[in-house]
Amino acid sequence: MSNSAKIAIGGVVAAVILIPFIGFWLSLLVLVGVPVIAYLMLDPGQRRRLRRITRKEIGR
Numbered sequence: 001m002s003n004s005a006k007i008a009i010g011g012v013v014a015a016v017i018l019i020p021f022i023g024f025w026l027s028l029l030v031l032v033g034v035p036v037i038a039y040l041m042l043d044p045g046q047r048r049r050l051r052r053i054t055r056k057e058i059g060r
Contacts, residue, residue, distance in 0.1 A: 007038040 011034025019027040042050065 004035075004038050004042070008035040011035055011038075 011031055014034065015027040015031035018030060039047070039050075
């Protein structure tokens with residue numbers, strides 16, 4: 001499993017755990033924010049590779 005996938009899964013788990021403590025909206029912010037931050041941490045070459053692989057998978 002790649003590091004970015006681990007980070008995304010960690011964000012989902014953190015959001016689910018935090019819902020009772022901080023509320024739905026802040027948990028949703030964590031759920032969306034962690035994968036976005038993980039994507040932004042990639043260097044430009046990794047982002048290009050990720051976009052290219054995604055396009056191939058959807059048949060473009």
